Amino acid sequence: MEAFVVDSYRRAVEAASGGKNTVIRDKNGNPSVMVVIPKFRLEDIDPSLGTGVHPAFLVHGKEVPEIYYPKFQNIVVDGCGVSQPGVDPAVNVNFDQARAYAMAKGPGWHLSSNAEWAALALWSWKNGTMPRGNNSFGCDIDAPYEHGRETSKDSNRTGRVATGSGPASWYHDGTPFGVSDMNGNVWEWQDGFRTVGGRIWVVGEDGVPMNNFDTQNTKGNNTGWIDTGLCYNGNKITGDAKATANCNTAFENIAGASGVTVPAYFKALALAPIATGLKSDHIWTGTDFTQEFLPIRGGDWISQANAGVFSLLVNYVRSDAGWIFGFRAAYVPR
Template structure:
């Protein structure tokens, strides 16, 4: 699949094949992405509609549950997520989802059954919904055949990207075989406007920069004991004067040349190793979205609001 025509219709994303469809420099024709979030049946990573998504697993467990399904199975990558998001944006089918405790915060009549059988919109209890049981507008193409629950419901662990003390690392194309130690270090960092290291609240919006000048916790510290940064729209963060725009990061929806793009907030810590979550959860409201990117958490973190999605190379 060549996303060139779609990419050319967007702003500053270049031309040609999206990196989701390139592995080790060679183009591939097809990727199968789980229509549903992983659930606990059939070895712990089934892709079926109806059950609750599997949650409370950390990054490494999510990755292992996908790869142990067999050859060519892998945890959905930063490349694959962005390709689907850009397709939806280009085709006018950006999905809504469970962003308000069992309903869409944008269209409150759009609902699905909650894990606790609670009322849509009731902020008590667990507002997670069954996989694929929302309306078609919660799917990436607004049809019953689309990829479900990308926006809201639960955050999704994503592979082939991380922050290392604020520096952005990714694979250069969609290749889960590349060892983490060999991921590319981009000359791109999330800097802070404050060097405050007290408390665990927000220190304001991150800044895309060519270096870190202010760090909100000790370098190499993977804890969650110090402040984080937040901007309610990932595309609205400031870029420092010395920052060089990065086309690959734009293609991966980590950077943006315009705020006229998919929505979703950006959370990050620029100390320690941080692994990506995308999409948002049931309580994030407008902070959820195809552009939502959580870079707050260490690889060992798990929570009932975090799941994952397998993908497969044909």
């Protein structure tokens, strides 16, 4: 089915948002509400990132003018991830399932990539709109008067809330037309980045990180992946072949070990902090230093101050699933 179907639903969404949101349909005709994210350059965010377009807008070396990012954490309809407001987000999804639900939608659809998430996080930081969210049993730990609409219980307290049901401050741009729920509610699987024994791998070509979302992501297959040569080791980034200590600290505390230069693209991919002042967003890495781990980002309803757009948890294998794991399916026209 044609992705960009002009119908009353799409026209209404675009009119209400001034074109910042649109509706894209998958191969089964299921509509997803998407946020249009225009291409931006690294130097427009901060000179320390270098120059050129952000990696989220580089697909196999070609610049794309925009990416379409799901406005809402996804549900699953007809075996596909769907972005719709006011619903209980899908959980109990492992990494491989999340990736399959995204790619089943058709060409151009893919599991949200770490590069895409990082682009949104950096944009929010630059514009002073780092979002709040459901990180404390239905409300925000820093603004307990802000609530979403309950869709699940955690014992006798609120767990998940309906997608997009929070106030404007729960959207990445501080308006109802941004991306919702990037702080808390449920953790979200990200593609395009993984660690093996603590060593950091990212998707790209010729040493350049890119948003090559069609790159295979299977255990032990490194084709299309960049070995960065660096590790999360303790609370530092080191040049060791393998980590010997896990990381558990505020994300803004991560820095290169003595004698190690952290490449600018680590900041661009939100693998290292752009600055201080990133609230209490946290990073955790695994304690099994032989294992491959896949990332989840954002936090959940019990993460409290540790949740946020820079929050990063790299402590789960691809088969792990539970009531904290969700996902989003993004889109780049092919």
